[in-house]
Amino acid sequence: MQARELTCKVASLGAWGSYFDSWATLQQLMQGGALPDAKNKGPKPEVIPPNERRRAPLPVRLAVESSWQATQSAGVTPDALTCVFVSGLGDTDLTDYMCKVLASEHKELSPTKFHNSVHNAPAGYWTISTKTMRAANSVAGFEQSVSLTLLEAMIQCESESVPLLVTFYDAPVADVLSPLLANQEPFAFSLVIYPGSADIKGIALSATVSNSESVSWPASPSENSYLSALYKDNPSAKILSLAALLSDDTVSGDKVAMPLSKGASITFSRL
Template sequence: MTAANQAPKPPTLYIEGPAFWTPTLPGWEAARAAFRGEGTLTDPPAKRPSPQVLAPAERRRAPDTVALALEVAAASMAGAGRNAADVPCVFVSAHGDLSINDYMCSTLATDPTVLSPTRFHNSVHNAAVGYWTIGTGCMAASNSVSAYENSFAAGLLEAAVQCAADHSPVLLVGYDTPTVGALTSVTDSQGLLAVALVIAPERTERTVASFDWSTESGNGNVPAPLSAAAKTLAHINPMAHALSLFESLARVADDDPPAPLDLPLSSTLALRLQLQQVRD
């Protein structure tokens, strides 16, 4: 391909409001400190979050996937200083709600007449983003994405493309939960982990980093965690693919420049990110 007909370089984008939740690092401030070697894991681990976006009755009934996703989504919106009702969103999960899927399959196989309508309602992959848009009154575009083990990179690419195409901020939320029952024979998801951030087309006072991005040939390997804290989460669930990005965000002010990150989209393709600290 000659220089004259090369595809244009994607625009530089900006990250606001990083959010993180797992029982041993329940919040971005705790995670950021641990990833920098300045904090420790929470002991005992935190109980699952209780997102205030939902009404009390809905909060009690919400499955873990919804509770996790809405917790980090709300934290990201607060960190970005944006109105959730106005921001398009991309929610991404490799598996959706595994415990409900196990319940559904077991019940259908044994006594289908007792299947819970509420659990069926929560079994669909876009349940979390549905709760989010209802709870926040968001009428902007919303997507629910899954790409198995490479779901985080696929969701990040989707959000970046939307942001660049529409010149509008996009909320990205990633979450997964443990495998239970018969599904443990086909996938190994060990715990709760959720992440979120806002991708914006322009720098604001809430920007924490900028990044250039492209798709490149890859080998399917996930960047290895660097910190002791991140290493404890390396196999927790498919959202562990986000760890290298969040470690880089925790350290972006220290590295000059940070090393590029290749997040696998498939066994042969990667999303390459080059983070830069924001300088005054």
């Protein structure tokens, strides 16, 4: 069975990682640019007040930094945007911390760490810092996080006729989980999307769901070894396959297919 086509316009993008601090610098790497000599020390999103920023864990700062970049690039105030945030792994450092404390003799959890451990903490920091009262969803889908979230966002954008901020983020895994989960790199990526009928400048994108075809994730869209490893190991970095479709040198008609679940897939086309 074939679902009807969904459409949207991508108005702007934001990105942050060890070797890039914006969509522009990520594009340079994707197009063959050399890696900087040193890694970035960590995002410091100015929109979070200093006291709260000092207590914010890395996943929060990743998500808020790329979100702020995307909204500023789009020239839109955050309170105009409904939000969808996603992380495939969540905050594994805080999960490890809580498990260790609860398994110890003294079971008193840090209130700050406990409050930061919930999966919607980045969405909470974002909405509070920007004073937006719009709805904010938080999604988790492990290796299918990107495709499931894009489907969620495009359905919401079209059915409710609202612009959305869509943010993907994953931090390095806790040491105790490294035998099971390979990711050791931070990554965040954000899009501001509008309904396909909106009278704005943007990259027109369509998506079609198939319930009769299984697909695998596309090969890495970059020959850069750092980006290839990031794409392979970081669940949120699977968005790089769509980022390649949105690059300036991509032409109308190009497509990328992603798995949703066993037997289901979603195909994006640049219009």
